[in-house]
Amino acid sequence: METALYLLPVTLGDTSIEKVLPSYNAEIIRGIRHFIVEDIRSARRFLKKVDHDIDIDSLTFYPLNKHTSPEDISSYLKPLIDGASMGVISEAGCPAVADPGADVVAIAQRKKLKVVPLVGPSSIILSVMASGFNGQSFAFHGYLPIEPRERSKKLKALEQRAYTENQTQLFIETPYRNHKMIEDILQNCRPQTKLCIAANITCDDEYIQTRAVKDWKGNLPDLSKIPCIFLLYK
Template identity: 75%
Template structure:
């Protein structure tokens, strides 16, 4: 196996490995001894989920999150420079997508190192697939502003793009603020604008539903503390 920085997708929730990840991923994971991870504890749990017999203590972890000084990023790739493959593991879904792992991938690309993305679940792509919205032109906007006025402006700007550019708009929110986000969407978006709520994607209690803003005002699901992605379209 050629030494590379492998981007390793993680299940989006309490889903079996076999349901969302190819068997090939396991073979790659078990061949790697160095992992760049968003959170060491959750990465260790994921690796145990991949193979209960994996020798966790023989592995080395490099934590990469919003608290990690950027000056450390480049040194994280030293094992790869020395001919050893490395893996990047996010908290959930695909690494380097709405994830700090993108920073170390950028360094690897700049240095001409081999980067290999592995197949796995992405709430962004799965959400677009299930929404019934435009899948040829869409934009993921990450987190919208927390400030109410700024968030209102962002929603209005995204809605303008929907109608002027025929582009699906996606964004996420911290799970405990889902209902605040939903309240703002219903308060500030046009009644005919369509909203898809995609929650707990790939999990046993998966919920994906598309309705107009006006229809959602008749009743909304309980999204408290649930990983969720919101999609808007005309």
């Protein structure tokens, strides 16, 4: 196994490892003793899911979130600099994509350390694939503003980009605010604009539907507390 910073995708929900991750990922994970993780508890659960016999207590975890300083992040890479492979684990999906893992990858690149991304599920890519929208040009915007006026302004701006740039627009919301997000979309976007709602991707109760805004009215699924990604297109 080559010494590198390995970017280790995680299941998007309560999905079996075999369904979404290559067996090669497990081989790599077994050879790593140092992990940079968004959440230590969820990372430990994921590693046990990959290999029930893994000795969790022998591993070292370095927390990486929005509160971690650049100095701390840089110091995390010392084992890699000393010749030991390291892994980066997000809470869900692919690390460094809409994820604080990007910060440690940027430092590793500046230090000319080898970075290896492994194959795994990305809600951004999977939702674009299933939406029927433009997969040649798309943009992910993360969370939209919470303040009503700013959110309305942002939704209208994203919708306009879909029309003028022929570009798919993607964004997310905190699960407990999914229904408010949908209400805001239906209120602010044109009736003919297409909206795709993708929820619990790769899970048994996966839900991915594309409809015009006018056709969603009165036909909304129950998305409370479910991870969702929203896509707008002309």
